[in-house]
Amino acid sequence: MKGKVTRAENGEPLVGAAVEIKGTSRGTITDLKGQYELRVPNNLGELNIEVKFIGFKDIHKTVKVTGVNTQYDFQMVSNDLQLPDVVVSARRVEEFLQKVPVAASVVSSSDIERRSVYSTIEALNNIPNMMTDSWVASQPTFSIRGLASNFDNVGFESTVALYIDDVYFSRGFGFNSTLFDIARVEVLRGPQGTLFGKNTVGGVVNVISETPEFANNGQVEVNFGNYGFAQFRGKYNTELIKNKLALRLTGAFTHRNGYITDLNSVSNGYNKTIFGGGRGSLYYKPNDKTRVTARFYYGQDVKGENTFVYGSTEDGNPLGIPADTYKSTTSDVPNTFERQQFGGSVKAEFDLKQGRTLTSITAYNNSDDFYLGDNDLTKLSVSSWGRNQKLQNFSQEIRVSSPRDQKLTYVGGLYFLNEQVSGKDTFSLTKDFLPLAEKLMEKKFGRYNDYVETATTNSKISSQSIAMFLSGGYKVTSKLTANIGLRFTAENKKLSYYQPLTYFMDKGKPVGAIDYYAVELGSKSDPYETSTIDNVLSGEASLNYEVNPFAMAYLKYSRGFKGAGFNTSVSGDETGASLVFKPEYVNSYEFGFKSKFNERTRLNGAIFYVDYKNKQEILDQGYKIEVANAARTSGFGAELEFNIMYKRLRLDISGGVVGMRYREFMFGEDDYSGNKLLKAPNATFSVAPQYNVDLGDKYRLVLGANINYTGKAYNDISNYEVIARKAATIVNARAGIMPKNGKWSIALWGKNLTNTRYIQHGFEYEWGNQISWSRPTYVGLEMYLNFF
CATH class of the missing domain: 2.40.170.20 (TonB-dependent receptor, beta-barrel domain)
Known part of the structure; x- marks a missing residue:
């Protein structure tokens, strides 16, 4: 008996998932491709298969033993004991963070809620190599990797590009930093001079x-x-x-x-x-x-x-x-x-x-x-x-x-x-x-x-x-x-x-x-x-x-x-x-x-x-x-x-x-x-x-x-x-x-x-x-x- 264990949400293989015959000592774990292979006796008629992986709901399935090699694939549904997938639009399309060659951090809606965050300034406190402050409500400052602009007159545009829902704001005083009903805040560190383009020498903050x-x-x-x-x-x-x-x-x-x-x-x-x-x-x-x-x-x-x-x-x-x-x-x-x-x-x-x-x-x-x-x-x-x-x-x-x-x-x-x-x-x-x-x-x-x-x-x-x-x-x-x-x-x-x-x-x-x-x-x-x-x-x-x-x-x-x-x-x-x-x-x-x-x-x-x-x-x-x-x-x-x-x-x-x-x-x-x-x-x-x-x-x-x-x-x-x-x-x-x-x-x-x-x-x-x-x-x- 062989097959593959994947995530139901996106089809990614799960490495190290346990596949066992319930009531016996027979079992194995999946390899780097999420695949498993399990030798089973052909005289048992039916088998109760159990698939377990931390962060996912257990799977219990009854399968028939036919006497020949059999393919059984399992799709596992996550529970609240795993890290959620992180989505980022660093390349102007939504992708999983782990697949994008960009130094990016994402503050999710759940992060905002569990930290009682009420403004963009507060939301970005956990981003590495980033500093934020605001000495009056209309003058927020964003510094990424040590790059920031003095914000003291309207002739200076921000070194960090500010976006809300794909819309660019050239200056901090026009950037509404009150957070509510936010799906996520993305921070892209380093120049993003192609797809975001304008004034991204320090990076991008995208609400x-x-x-x-x-x-x-x-x-x-x-x-x-x-x-x-x-x-x-x-x-x-x-x-x-x-x-x-x-x-x-x-x-x-x-x-x-x-x-x-x-x-x-x-x-x-x-x-x-x-x-x-x-x-x-x-x-x-x-x-x-x-x-x-x-x-x-x-x-x-x-x-x-x-x-x-x-x-x-x-x-x-x-x-x-x-x-x-x-x-x-x-x-x-x-x-x-x-x-x-x-x-x-x-x-x-x-x-x-x-x-x-x-x-x-x-x-x-x-x-x-x-x-x-x-x-x-x-x-x-x-x-x-x-x-x-x-x-x-x-x-x-x-x-x-x-x-x-x-x-x-x-x-x-x-x-x-x-x-x-x-x-x-x-x-x-x-x-x-x-x-x-x-x-x-x-x-x-x-x-x-x-x-x-x-x-x-x-x-x-x-x-x-x-x-x-x-x-x-x-x-x-x-x-x-x-x-x-x-x-x-x-x-x-x-x-x-x-x-x-x-x-x-x-x-x-x-x-x-x-x-x-x-x-x-x-x-x-x-x-x-x-x-x-x-x-x-x-x-x-x-x-x-x-x-x-x-x-x-x-x-x-x-x-x-x-x-x-x-x-x-x-x-x-x-x-x-x-x-x-x-x-x-x-x-x-x-x-x-x-x-x-x-x-x-x-x-x-x-x-x-x-x-x-x-x-x-x-x-x-x-x-x-x-x-x-x-x-x-x-x-x-x-x-x-x-x-x-x-x-x-x-x-x-x-x-x-x-x-x-x-x-x-x-x-x-x-x-x-x-x-x-x-x-x-x-x-x-x-x-x-x-x-x-x-x-x-x-x-x-x-x-x-x-x-x-x-x-x-x-x-x-x-x-x-x-x-x-x-x-x-x-x-x-x-x-x-x-x-x-x-x-x-x-x-x-x-x-x-x-x-x-x-x-x-x-x-x-x-x-x-x-x-x-x-x-x-x-x-x-x-x-x-x-x-x-």
């Missing part, structure tokens, strides 16, 4: 939301915690036309008080997060060959928490007042924040002949936010700063893909993006700056209680990008596959910029302290204008070798680029020439492996070398903001992810090390060569255990923890120690009880249980530093109810 299904169900979630945290979220799915049309609606409301107390009661009234928003999606399947998904969203932030306090400088306290403590500050200008976002997309998929698929994605997005705050964060009146930034974009992508199980596979298409971005920065100096201005400018100033001088930058960027891409793979042998991809991008950007100054007049003459930071440049009727054009070929090549059905190794070369850009902040350059910076290029070399020894263990890893040319950087010291390209930047790194399921314990472990430095970087007369990159921690490490305990036949207790270590990282290119992010370990935990049918759940959660603190971000000013502290200990109660 994929749930698709409506032909069923009627829903969920209501309520969350309460300290610092006035209250969150209400709900989702509803309904089938409108049987097996043809489905609708899915989701909504969320969040309230939370700030963890930094503003001792000015008026300012403290603004110090809280208030967010509300919703999403909707329609899924239409008129026939077996056509699928259309339409999505739309709206979100509004009414207020945003202040995370900054006043900090001392290396040389002391220029204002003559002590630095703030961790938990409080005093501001004379309330920190106000408002944001409105809306948009939508239509994705249409058509099955063609020979298994090919045609995909069209049309999208529009709009984001508009406003921030005004105290620049010095003291009871003195030194400076204030406001920013209004807007983004509108329209994109269209068309691609054709072949089935992935052929000898020759391919994905190719066209991409178009039209983007309009505008920003208005208002930088004001007030009365208590004048004593400091005398030292900085070496001249005498009077004292005026009503003194205000302002620099107002007005910028508009119009950008069009057109790309053609093609990526293919060829199976050279049964185990060796060669892959190559190319992308041609033509990108045109135009900047319109003017910066008027408003002076305080004394006896008909301007006081002029604002001149230390800014100059008059252009006007509303005659703005300074410039443009850039980039025509660039990027791509990748790789070889992947299937060692056996459960292990794969690959070698990969990737070339990526990020287009030229503009500095839209306050400028002291009367010519305007310094507002433009050159495009940047990266060459990445990577060796990786992926292995899945059995259905309970998975081990993936990679080592890499990155060589950067003309990396775009901002020197941000207060409002002396300048832009330059670092001639050469390079570094090595490695990362590892290990997942194991043993009985009722699941353990996820990941870690990474990276060393990225500027090799050649002259910025004016300053030499930054040898400095570490900003937002580039030297190491990351994460451990996330989860243990399930049965409480009788009906209920289950789920205990989980999430321990994350992030090494030291600098918040600026000068590696200023006072505002550097120190190495820190954050401990989160969750304990939940639920019935085994998943109808409801009640959970207690805690975040940063050791109350560890570190500097998320910092700005260096002549009058002192702004320091954004990490969040303290948060605890809360989460309840949800499912409707089937």
Whole structure:
């Protein structure tokens, strides 16, 4: 008797499955191809065969003995004691993670739920060689393998490409990071310069939301915690036309008080997060060959928490007042924040002949936010700063893909993006700056209680990008596959910029302290204008070798680029020439492996070398903001992810090390060569255990923890120690009880249980530093109810 044992879900062979004749000592296990062979006596008539494999439901089957060789194949159904299959769309089609020659990590919907994750920032804490932070709601930062961009003006596009449901967002302030009803979040590390293309030098963060299904169900979630945290979220799915049309609606409301107390009661009234928003999606399947998904969203932030306090400088306290403590500050200008976002997309998929698929994605997005705050964060009146930034974009992508199980596979298409971005920065100096201005400018100033001088930058960027891409793979042998991809991008950007100054007049003459930071440049009727054009070929090549059905190794070369850009902040350059910076290029070399020894263990890893040319950087010291390209930047790194399921314990472990430095970087007369990159921690490490305990036949207790270590990282290119992010370990935990049918759940959660603190971000000013502290200990109660 012989045969094969496979997974019922996908037909993969199961290695080490036990095939036994019940009631006897006869048995065997399957080989690397999932095959078994068992000698049986021909005089037994019937045999009771039992097939067992950890993580799968046992199979009991009665077979007849015929006296000749007999073939019996078994398909096993998984249970909750095995690692689930992980799907990723790294090559713009859905594939199993273990088959894709890309360093990728996936945060699933179950991961999001079991860790009580409420934002993209939290969801990505377990990704090796990745660091995230957000000093205001509209400014998330994503750093992958030590590559990140300073996010301090609208002229800078993100080094890490941000996608939601296949739609690209060029800047973090337009990226809605509230997570709810998410199928998974994918992180692709390293340049993805072919299929994702635009601005992927660091990698890709791809958020994929749930698709409506032909069923009627829903969920209501309520969350309460300290610092006035209250969150209400709900989702509803309904089938409108049987097996043809489905609708899915989701909504969320969040309230939370700030963890930094503003001792000015008026300012403290603004110090809280208030967010509300919703999403909707329609899924239409008129026939077996056509699928259309339409999505739309709206979100509004009414207020945003202040995370900054006043900090001392290396040389002391220029204002003559002590630095703030961790938990409080005093501001004379309330920190106000408002944001409105809306948009939508239509994705249409058509099955063609020979298994090919045609995909069209049309999208529009709009984001508009406003921030005004105290620049010095003291009871003195030194400076204030406001920013209004807007983004509108329209994109269209068309691609054709072949089935992935052929000898020759391919994905190719066209991409178009039209983007309009505008920003208005208002930088004001007030009365208590004048004593400091005398030292900085070496001249005498009077004292005026009503003194205000302002620099107002007005910028508009119009950008069009057109790309053609093609990526293919060829199976050279049964185990060796060669892959190559190319992308041609033509990108045109135009900047319109003017910066008027408003002076305080004394006896008909301007006081002029604002001149230390800014100059008059252009006007509303005659703005300074410039443009850039980039025509660039990027791509990748790789070889992947299937060692056996459960292990794969690959070698990969990737070339990526990020287009030229503009500095839209306050400028002291009367010519305007310094507002433009050159495009940047990266060459990445990577060796990786992926292995899945059995259905309970998975081990993936990679080592890499990155060589950067003309990396775009901002020197941000207060409002002396300048832009330059670092001639050469390079570094090595490695990362590892290990997942194991043993009985009722699941353990996820990941870690990474990276060393990225500027090799050649002259910025004016300053030499930054040898400095570490900003937002580039030297190491990351994460451990996330989860243990399930049965409480009788009906209920289950789920205990989980999430321990994350992030090494030291600098918040600026000068590696200023006072505002550097120190190495820190954050401990989160969750304990939940639920019935085994998943109808409801009640959970207690805690975040940063050791109350560890570190500097998320910092700005260096002549009058002192702004320091954004990490969040303290948060605890809360989460309840949800499912409707089937």
